[in-house]
Amino acid sequence: MSMENFKQKYGEWALVVGASTGLGAAWAEECAKRGSNVVICARRLEKLQEVSASLRERYGIQTKEFVVDISHEDAAQTIVDNIEGLDIGVCVYNAAIEHVGFFIKVAEERHKEQLVGNAQVPMELCWHLCRDMARKHRGLILLCSSMAGTVGCGNNAVYGGVKSFELILAKGLWYEMRKYGVDVAGVTVGAIATPEFARVQEEQAKAAAERGEKYKPAKATTPADAAAYVMERAGKGPHLFTSRGDATLDKLMHILPLKTAVTMMGGAMDKNFSQGYDLLDDEFTEIARQRGKGAR
Ligand SMILES: NC(=O)c1ccc[n+]([C@@H]2O[C@H](COP(=O)([O-])OP(=O)(O)OC[C@H]3O[C@@H](n4cnc5c(N)ncnc54)[C@H](OP(=O)(O)O)[C@@H]3O)[C@@H](O)[C@H]2O)c1
Incomplete structure (x- = not known):
């Protein structure tokens, strides 16, 4: 989507959760660059105020910020209350809750938070925004997914499941909402x-050092490059990626035999996330030791 057409096509305000x-x-900045006013939210008000001030100063736009915690079941309503009266043309649901670890070693409450923040809240917010945007025959909604949601991911089973939900929800909405002139995509x-x-x-x-292994940091795209890459392609289809490399990796994951792909994902996580479980030293630690197959 070209810089010039963005605000004209989608409307005055962009919401980034x-x-x-x-x-x-970076999503907020991409919208500000295209002339949209931005309304942003998260848990840390001071950080939001810093982002807003910087965008106002550099792009001469209006901003609004408010606090929300997406682990709370009423979070979508909090967002809806705070955007009342604003012509929301764009929404990027970026916030996420991730609790890494073997399913049985992470507290049940943590799993539920992931369902609420990464599935229930975005679904409820979409319901509200899609109806509003359908009335206006315009709008853009982007729901952020993850490679963890591509084929299934051990050590991240619930997060992968809900990230897949966000992607599949977005793809379904892409089909329905384009009939009303609204663009939706999963990213x-x-x-x-x-x-x-x-x-x-x-x-x-740290975990690698404890195992006495060399650690090779993962290559990563900068937030600015990722957001720009997606925004240039907004409105071009139901499934977008943060770089060309990510699109290729996604393709590869679907070409590989499923067992291989899921084992690759889980294996990478096994190696990297040996720390940080809630339920250490419980009965499963001894069971895992006896089985000796990398269970924990
Ligand atoms: N970074 C990666 O490599 C990567 C990989 C795969 C997928 N993703 C996806 O990309 C998106 C952004 O990823 P990120 O977390 O790395 O980066 P981020 O954009 O740097 O940070 C997440 C934002 O969400 C807010 N947030 C976190 N928990 C929240 C909560 N409970 N309620 C409200 N706001 C909350 C954070 O602010 P506060 O702390 O102030 O609340 C922060 O502003 C997510 O959807 C994630 O699943 C990222």
Whole structure:
């Protein structure tokens, strides 16, 4: 989507959920660059205010920010209340909740948070926004998915499941909503150098050092490049990627025999995420030790 046509095609305001840092802030900047006013939300108000101030100063747009926690069941309603009266033409649902670890070693409550924040809340928000956008015959909704949602991912089974839900939801809505002039797409986000990504890399490097292994940091796209790559392609189909490399990897995952693909995903996570489980030293630790097959 060209810079000039963006605001004209979609409307005055862009909403980015989860825009206090990293990729979220980059989505907001891409919209501001195209002349949209931006309304952003996340948990840290101060960070949101910094992002807003910087966008106002550099692009001369209007901004609004508010606090929301997407792990709360009423989060979609909080967002809807806070955008009342704004002509929302674009929504990027970027925020996510991820609790990595073997399914049986992560607390049930953490799994539920992932369902709420990555499935229930985006679905409810889409319901509201799609109806509003259908009335206006215009709009753009992007739901952020992940490589973890491509084929199934051990150590990240629930997160992968809900990220797949976001992608499949977006693809279905792409078909329905284009009849009303509204663009919807799921975005498979690859490795992006966000603060969260940096934290995880640090954790992995530490785990590798503890195993006495060399650690090779993963290559990652910058948030700015990823957001620009997607926004240039907005409106061009139901499934977008954050780089050409991510699109190729996705293709490869679907060409490989499923067993191989799922084993590759789970194996990479096995190696990298040996720390950080909620339920360490429970009965399964001994069972896993006896089986000796890499279970935990
Ligand atoms: N980075 C990667 O390599 C990567 C890979 C695959 C997929 N993705 C997907 O890309 C998107 C962004 O990824 P990211 O997390 O790395 O980067 P990010 O955009 O740097 O940060 C996530 C944003 O969401 C907000 N957020 C987190 N938890 C929240 C909560 N409970 N309620 C409200 N807001 C919340 C954070 O702000 P506060 O902390 O202030 O709330 C932050 O603004 C996600 O959908 C993720 O699944 C990323």
